[in-house]
Amino acid sequence: MKEIIFIIITFSALGIFTLPKRSQYYQMLVTQIFLIVVTGYLMYLSFNRIGPLQIYLFELIGNDVSLVIDSLSAFFIFVINITILTGALYSKGYLKPYLRDKTRLEMAWHYFNFLLLHISMLMVVMLREGISFLVFWELMSVAAFFLIIFESDKQENKDAGIKFLIQMHVAFYFIITAFIICSIATGQNIGFDSLEQYFKTYPSFPVFLLFFIGFGIKAGFIPLHTWLIHAHPAAPSHISGIMSGVIIKMGIYGIVRVLTYIHSDLMPIGVFILIISIISGIFGVAIAIVQHDYKKLLAYHSIENIGIIGIGIGIGVMGLAINNPVLASLGFAGGLLHVLNHALFKSLLFYTAGSIYQQTHTRNIENLGGLMKKMPATAVLFLLGAAAISGLPPFNGFISEFLIYTGLFKSLMVSDSILSVTLLAGIVALAVIGGLAVFCFTKIFSIIFLGTVRSDKTRHSHEVRSSMLFPKFIIGILIIAIGVMPFLMLRPMAFVAGVIVDDTSSLRDMAGTMSGISLSLSLLIVFIGILLLIKLKLSKVRHTDIGPTWGCAYTGSDPALHQYSATSYAEYIIMKARLLVGVKKHFRYLTKEKIFPSETYFKTESSDVFDDNLISRPVGGLLSFMEKIAVFQTGNIQHYLLYAIVFVIVITIISIFGII
C-alpha cells in the first residue's frame, strides 16, 4: 500500500513538467489534495489511539526509517494542510498575470517546488529518524528558496533568496551538531530517539540551546530573525502567506519536539524561552509600526506572533518545571492553538496583501488610500485578519491569548516571588503587545483602505477575481468559528498538549469559561443586531444626506493632503521608542533666523537594529577585509607561480633549521 502511494506521488509530481502551462496548476492541485487526504486519514488514525501511530517505511544504512505520528505531529499536519490548501487555491488567481511572461519550464519548476515544499514539510513532521529528518528539512529549505526567487527579475528578490538559503544552512549546521553530540554521547544513531537517553544523563540546557538556535532561526525569534524580514516581502504573496503561516511553525515544532524529551533543569529553559519571546514580541510589533511596506510590516508581525507562541511555550515549560499542571497545560495549549490561529489570520493577511499588490503594483502604503470603495471584499477580509491578529474578542486570536492569560493568572497564585515577577512580566508583555498590535493594525488598515485616495496608483484597481476571494472566505469563516465557539477547540488542544503535559484536566474544566465567552459574544451579536434594526427603522423616518467630511468648511485643497500619513501615525512610537526602532530622519531644519522658509524635503528610513549589527556590519567588515586581501589576486600567471616558489623556499628553510 505504501509503495503505491509513493509511486503515485512521484509520478504525478514529475508529470507537471510534461503538461502545458494551462493545466500544470490543476496537476499540482490534484496531487496536493491527494496528499491532504492521505495525511488527513493518518491524522484521523493517530487521534483516537493511545500511543503514537508507527508506520515502517524502509531501511536506511542500519536503522529503519518509519513515520511516527503522535498528536503533536497530527496537529501540525492539520495546520500544514489547511495553509497549503488555501495557498494553492489562492495561487491560481494570483499567478494568472505571471502566466503571460513566464516560460512553461519556469512555471512547472514553481509548481514542482510548491509540491516539494508540501511533501517535505509533511515528512519533517512525521519523521523521527535523524538522517531522513535532516534530508527533508534541507529539501524544505531548498524548495522554499526556489519559491522565493520566483520573481527573480528583481535583484533584491535574489539577494533575499540567497540570504535565506545561507541562514537556513547556518540553522542546519546547529541542528546537525546537536544531533551528533547526542548520538555520540549515547551511542545510538542520529535521531530524536537518542535525545531521550541523552537528556536523562547529561545537563540538557547547552544542547537544548543548540537546538533552540537551529530551530529558532527557522521560527524567527528576535536575534535570529533577519532572513525573515527580507524573504517574506520578496516572495510572491501566496508563498509568503504559506511561509509565515506554516514554514516558520516548523521551527516551533522542532523546539516543542525537543522539549518533549527534556525532563531536567526545565526552569532555566522555560525562563530563557519566555524572555526571548517577550523581546521578540515587543520588538517585532514596535518595528512593524514604523514600516511603510505592508508586506514587511506583516513579516515583522510574524515575529511578534512567534513571540506570543513562545510566551505560551515558555510558561508551559515553567509549569512543567514546578510541576504545576494548570500552568503547563494552559501554556502549551495556548501556545499551540496560537500556532493554528496565526497560520489562519497571517495567511489571510498576506493573501489580501497580495490582492492589493496585484491591483496597485506598489507596496508603499503612503500612496494608497480609499481602497475600500474599490475592493470592499478584500477590505472586510483584511479588517477581519487585522482584528484577529490584535487578539480582539469575536475572533480566534483572542482565544489563544485568553488561554495564555488564564494560565498566567492562575499560576500567579501558587508561585513564589521570583516566578510571580516573571509571570507578571509575561502579563504586561502580552498586554503591551496587544496594545501595540491594535495601534499598528488601525494604522495599516486605515492608511490602505480608508479615507481618500492618496495617489493615482489606486485609480484603476478593482475587486479581485472570486477564485482568489474563495480561499480567503474559508479562512475567514474558520477564524470566526474558532473565535465564537472556542469550546470546540478544547478537546483537541487537550489531546495535543497531552504529548508533553500528562495531566491536562485543567483544560477540560475550562469548558465553563469557554461557554461563558461564546455566550457573551452571542449577546454582543444580539445587541448589534437590535441596534442595526433600530438604525434601519429610523433611517426610513429620518432625513439623511451626503456631504464632504467636515474640514472646517475649507474648499481650497484636495482632501488627500489633509489625511493622517503613516509616518505621522507612527510618530509617537518613533519618538518614544527611539532605541528600539531606530528611524533616521532627513530634514533640512528651518533655522530660527530664516523668516521665510525656502525649498526643503522630508524623508524617514527605518532600519532594523539587529539586522544592521548582527548581519550588515560584520558582513561589511568581512567584505572590506577581503578587498584588502584581494591585492594578491593580480590576475597574471607569473605572480601565482612566484607565490608557489616562495612558499616552497620558505618551507625548506624552516624544515632545515628544524623550527617546526
Add this chain to the structure above:
Amino acid sequence: MKLFLETYNNSDSVNLADIPVLSYKYFANMLRSYFVDSDNHCLSYYAFRKDDKLKFICAIAKDSDGKIYLSSHELKAGITALDSLTPEFPQLHIFEREIAENFGITFEGHPWAKPVRYSENRADKIKVMNNYPFYEMMSDQLHEVGVGPIHAGVIEPGHFRFICNGEKVLHLEIHLGYQHRGIENLMLQNDNPIKLCVLSESTGGDTAVGNALAHSQLMESLADFEAPEDLQIERCIALELERIAIHIGDTAALCTDVGYQLGQVVCEALRTTIINTTQFWCGNRFGKGLVRPFGTNYPLNDRTVEEIKKILNDSGKRYFDMAERIYSLPSVLGRFDEIGIVTTEQAYRIGAVGMAARTCSIPRDIRSTHPFQYFKNHRPQVVIQEKGDVLARGMLRYLEAKESVKYIFELLSKWEYTEKSNLKPDYNYKLKPDRFSASIVEAWRGELCHFAVTDEKGNIMHYKISDPSMHNWFALALAVRDQEISDFPICNKSFDLSYCGYDL
C-alpha cells in the same frame, strides 16, 4: 535735497506737497539708512492713485524721540514692476504684498509674494480664496492639518495650514481674507460723517474705543482742532478701561484653552463687571459711540467716576489675586512656560509692534514713545517681558492691567481739577484741502494707525487703516514653528490678533 518730512503724532496735519517725492532708488536707500537702526520701525507703507500717478507713502516711527518721518515716491502709469525691499527688511513684506494685490505691482525678489485679503477691488481677479498658493514641502510622509475658516470655538474665521510630522508642527501658514468688507472704500463716501465714525468703530469691534479715538484724532488734526484737556482725559480713561477689560477677558480665554476652570470662570465674571462699567458710562458694553470727534455725547460725571472707582478697586484687586494664583499653579505653568517662543531678533526682523514686541523686550508703546491726547502730559509706565513665550504674553497682560488701573486712578484725580468743557460732537466740520495727517493710538493689541489725505475740495480722497495685527500675524507663524500642534491654540489666544482689523 530733503529725504523726509518730520512730524509728530496727534499734531496738526501737513501739506501733501511738503512730503518729499524721491526716485525709487533714493527712496530705497533712505529706507536702508533708517531701518538699519532698530530704533526706527515702519508704521505703514501704502499706495493710492493720485491723478494718473501711483503715489507711495511710507511713515517711519522713531521710538527714541517720538518723531514720525514721512517720505514718498511716485510711479507713472505704465510701470508695474519694482524690486522688492523685503529680502533686506522683512518687516515690509506685508505692505509690499498689499500694494501688489491692490494695484497689480509685482515686487521682484519678494520671498513670500502671496495675496493678503483678496480685496474686492484687487487687481488680479483670477486669484480666488480657493487657490491660495500654500508653501509645500516635498514629502509624501508629512501630513497637512487645515484648521479652516470655521473654528470649533466662537471666534472669527481664518485658515491655518500646518505641515506636521506627527504632532510636531514643521511650518504654519495663515490665510486670511474671510472678514473683508471693503471698509477703506466705504470710508470715501463723504456724505455723512457719523457713518465714518460708526465704520471706524466696526473695523475691530473689540477695539471700538481705540479705532474711534484714532478716527476722531485724525479728523480733529485735519480740521486743526485741539481737544480740551477734560475731553482728552476722558478719552484716555475709556481707552485704558477697554484695555483692562480685554486683558482680563484674554486671561479667562487662556485658562479655558488650558482647561483651568476656576481661572476661566473668575476672570469671565470680572470682565463682565468692567464692561458693565463702560455700559454704565455710555450705554454700550464695547464703548461704541463713546468717542466722537470734536466732543462727546457721554461726558464723564461724578456718578460714573464713583462707579469706575468702586469697580476698579473691587474687581481689580480680585483679578490680581486670581492672576497671581494662575501664574503660580504648576499645571498651568507647565502649559505656558517655554511654549511658542518668538526671539527678540525675529521680532525686530518682522517689525512686531505692541504686545507682541513688548513680550520680546522691545519697548514699543505709542503711549510713551509717540504720546497722544492726555498721555503727552502724563506718560504711563511701559511694561516689558523678555522671554517671548506664552507665559510672557500672559504675564504682560496681567502687569499691563495692573499698570492701567493705577493710571486710571491718577487720571481721575487729575480730571477733578480740569474745568469741564462738555463739548457736544459736531458733525459738519470742514477739513482743510490737500492735507495729509497720521493719527496713531496704542490700542490694547498695539499701535493702530489711521492715515487720511484730503483732495482740493477738502473731502477725504484716501483713507488708510493699519491695524497692529498686520505686523503681528507672522509672529504667530514663527512662534508655532517646531512646537506641538496641541499647543497652537494657546499661542493663538496668547497673541489674540484681529482678523477683521487685518482684512478690513
Add this chain to the structure above:
Amino acid sequence: MGVGLVLILITSLIFPGIVSVVKAKVAARKGPRVMQHFYDIIKLMKKGNVYSRTTGFLFQLAPIIYFSTLLTAVFFIPVGNYKALFSFEGDFVMFAYLMASGRFIMIIAAMDTGSGFEGMGANREAFYSLLAEPVFFIIMGSIALHTGHNSFYDIFSSLYVESALTYFVSALSIYLIFWLSMIENSRLPVDDPNTHLELTMVHEVMVLDHSGFELGLIQLAGGLKFAIFGSLIFNLVLPIQNNYFVQLAFFPIVQIIYAVLVAFVESFRARNKMMRNAQWIITLSALSIVVFLTILIIHEKVGMLP
C-alpha cells in the same frame, strides 16, 4: 443579577449630569439640569444624519458596535453581592479586550473620514489606551493573586480586608482605577471635554463627523463607561460581608462621591501638555507595580528578593 445591571444603567444616565452640576456649583454658575445629558440624547435620537462622502458603511456601523461592546461589558460587572450575568475564570480579561475592540472600531471609523484632526484624535486615543492597558491588568493580576480567585465576583467577594497593608492596596487600586476612568473617558488631565478646540481634543475630535442616532449612542456610551468604572470602584471600596440592602444604599452614595471627585479634579487643575500625557500614564503603571509588590509582601512571598 438584574439589580446590579439596572443600577449601572441608571447611573450611566445620571452620572454626567451630576458631574456637570457639581462643576457648575464650584464655578458659581447656575449650570444645567442633572438630566440634561438624557435630554440631549433623546433629541439626538430624533435628529437626521449627514454622512461624509469619503466614509463607507464601516463609519455608520462603528458606533453601533462600540455601544454594543460596552453594553456587553456591563454584563461582566458584579455589584456587591449581586453576581454578574457572566462570571467565569478570567472574565476581566474578556472585559478588558471587549473595551479594546470597541476602541479599535471607533479608531477605524475616525480614520475613515480622512480629516487631519480626526486622524490625530484616533492616533492619540490608540497611543494612550496602549499605555493604559497594562495598568488594568497589573491591578487585576495583583488582586487576583491576593484573593486567590480569578473572576470579578470571586475576587471582589473575597477581598476581605485582613491587614493594614490591604487597606493601602485597595486604596491605591481605587486611585489607579479612578485615573484609568479619566483616561478612558478623555476627561482632565488627558483631555478637556468642554474646551472646543479641534487640535487639543482626543475623544471628542474623533466623533466630530458623527451625527444623529450614532452621536446619541456615543454620548450614551460616555455615561456608560463612567458607570462601569464607578461600579468597579464600588466593589473595591465595600467589603461585601454585609447584607444586600446596605449595598443597595451604598451604591448611589459611592457613585455620587465618585462624580463629585471627578468634578473637583476638573475644576482645580489645568490639563497636561499633550506630550506629558504619555509620561503621566506611565507613572500610573509604575504605581500599579507598587500594588503588586505590596501584595507580595502581604503574602510573605518576598523572603529574600535578590
Add this chain to the structure above:
Amino acid sequence: MIIKELKILRQHGIQYVPDLKTAVLTPLFRGRPVIKEDPTDQETEKIKKLCPSNAITTEDGFGIDIGKCVFCKECALAYPDKIAFTNDYKIASNDKNNLIVRKGDSEIKFNENIVRPEVRKLFKNALKLRQVSAGGDNSCEFELYAAGNVNFDMGRYGIEFVASPRHADGIVITGPITENMSEALQICWDASPGPKVLILVGTDAISGGMFADSHAVNRKFLEKYPVDLYVPGNPAHPLTFINGVLRLIGK
C-alpha cells in the same frame, strides 16, 4: 494649596444672574427705541440724513427699523422729545416686519404662529448651536461667547455652542456675510443634519448694517432659507440673544 482657591471662591460668591427674563440693565443701555410722537416731515428729512444706516422708514407712518439701526442714538440726541432709547433688551423677534418700531409700540412682538412645530417639539430641552462669523467685527462674537459664561449661563436651559455642524441643531450667523465667506457658510449649513434653525445675530447679519451696499458683501444665502430668529443690536446683548432663543423654543 487649596486655601487660596477657597479664598478666591468666597470672594467670587454667587455670580449667575438669577432670572434672565426679569434682569434690569443700566438706564443708559440703548435697547428698544420708542417714538413719543411722530416728527414733522421736515424733521424726518433731517433724521433720515442723520441716520448712518438709513434705518428710518416712512412707508405707512414714521418708523425706525431696528433691524437696520446701529444704535448710535444720534437721532434721539438730536430730537430728544420725539425719539428715546429705553433699556428694554427684549428686542429679538422671528418676524422681520415686527422689527419696525412705530409710535405707540410698547414692545417688540414675537409671532408665535409662524414658529415651525418641530422646533418647539425637538429643541425644547436641548438646543446645540453652531456659530458662524461671516464678516462680524468680533463684538457680536464676544457677546455670544459671553452668553455662555458664568453670569448669563445659557447652558442652564441646555443651549450651548458646539464644535461641529454635525452635532448642531442650528446655525447662528454674525456679520454681513462677506463674499469671501459665503461658500464656507453654505458648506456649514449643508453639513448640519435634520431639522435645523437659522438665527441672525447683530444688525450686520440682519440687514448688512453699514455694509449693505458694499461690493465685498454677498447675502444671497439669506434668500434661500427661512430665518427663524432675528436678534438686533450692535453688538446684540447676551440677554437679548438668550431671551430670543428661549421664546423661539417656547421656554
